Amino acid sequence: FDPNQARPPYFHPTKEFVPPPGPEPLAQITRELQPLIEQMRQEWNRERSGLRGCFGETARWARRPYNLDATIAAWFNLIDEAFAGRPTPEALTVLENLASSALQEHVNQRTKLAAPAHRFFDLCERFSGMTRAWPLALHLDFAAQAPPRFARLKQRRKTLTFDDLLQQTHRSLSSADSSPLVANLRHRYRAALIDEFQDTDPLQYDIFRRLFRHPNGWLFFIGDPKQAIYNFRGADVFAYLAAARSVDSEYTL
Numbered sequence: 238f239d240p241n242q243a244r245p246p247y248f249h250p251t252k253e254f255v256p257p258p259g260p261e262p263l264a265q266i267t268r269e270l271q272p273l274i275e276q277m278r279q280e281w282n283r284e285r286s287g288l289r290g291c292f293g294e295t296a297r298w299a300r301r302p303y304n305l306d307a308t309i310a311a312w313f314n315l316i317d318e319a320f321a322g323r324p325t326p327e328a329l330t331v332l333e334n335l336a337s338s339a340l341q342e343h344v345n346q347r348t349k350l351a352a353p354a355h356r357f358f359d360l361c362e363r364f365s366g367m368t369r370a371w372p373l374a375l376h377l378d379f380a381a382q383a384p385p386r387f388a389r390l391k392q393r394r395k396t397l398t399f400d401d402l403l404q405q406t407h408r409s410l411s412s413a414d415s416s417p418l419v420a421n422l423r424h425r426y427r428a429a430l431i432d433e434f435q436d437t438d439p440l441q442y443d444i445f446r447r448l449f450r451h452p453n454g455w456l457f458f459i460g461d462p463k464q465a466i467y468n469f470r471g472a473d474v475f476a477y478l479a480a481a482r483s484v485d486s487e488y489t490l
Contacts (some may be wrong), residue, residue, distance in 0.1 A: 262374035264423040265365050271362055277332070280357045289313060290354040303343050309449035329368060336362040403440050410447045422448055427455060434460035435477045442476045446483075458484065 281288075291298065292309040302308040312331045319328035333339065337359055338351035391397065397405075409418055429449045433436065449456035458480050464476035481487065 246383050262345055262370065263378035266374050270364075270367055273360065273367070277357065277360045277364060281316060281320055281359060284355070284357055285313070285317075288355065288357060291355070296353075296478040297348050298345055299340075300343050302347045304345075310412040315386060325371070332361050333368065336365040338362060339365070405443070407440050407444055410444060414456065421449065423451070423454060427453070428457070429455070430457040432459045433464075434480065435456040436460075437472055437476055438473045439476045439479075442480055446480075450483075 241455070254384050256385045277323070289309070292303050294304060296304050311336070315328040317327065319332070335358055337352075340358060344350070378484075391401070409415060426448075426464050429445055431445060445456060448454070448468065460477055462474050462477055465477065
């Protein structure tokens with residue numbers, strides 16, 4: 238992963254990731270998932286034959302595929318394999334198909350019969366909710382842990398990214414003892430002309446504003462907000478719009 242090529246919010250130089258309140262989602266799901274799977278396995282071993290009678294061609298409550306004997310036979314074989322220690326992605330999908338809400342969605346509207354109720358289907362409902370929440374929980378866990386670990390890795394390797402250069406420059410210009418640095422740069426560069434300014438971010442804008450927005454400086458922005466296409470790299474068209482509102486003069490070709 239190269240944060241210089243694409244910057245998710247948790248690697249963005251001007252944004253700070255704040256984890257949601259409460260327990261860590263991934264840790265909570267991990268703690269609850271294994272006991273739930275064990276409950277499902279035990280319930281399945283006790284009730285398999287009775288559960289089989291809820292489906293197939295005799296299940297007048299159901300519509301396809303819940304009333305197809307061949308499909309149900311294949312589903313049950315996949316679940317048998319999963320609870321025997323050989324789970325597959327297809328088996329996980331089948332367990333989600335047996336969630337109570339999934340059964341309700343496949344009620345035959347002609348017969349108006351209710352979908353079967355069973356503790357196993359309720360357990361599958363909980364399992365389905367956890368599997369749907371897992372990708373987001375994994376993302377949040379990565380977002381919380383990746384930046385500090387990445388920072389330590391860069392420190393060990395003595396490496397700086399483009400974002401690090403921006404952040405360190407901005408910190409230097411914002412510090413209480415920045416006057417010598419600012420004076421030196423202003424002496425060396427009387428003016429700055431920034432092309433494609435619509436593709437800058439607020440941090441870059443503030444760096445140039447601090448350096449060149451003074452009575453003896455010249456700062457030119459050249460850009461077109463209609464061409465702002467690099468948001469995925471951290472560009473912020475609102476930085477351009479804010480800068481456009483702050484200029485003394487505006488010219489259009």
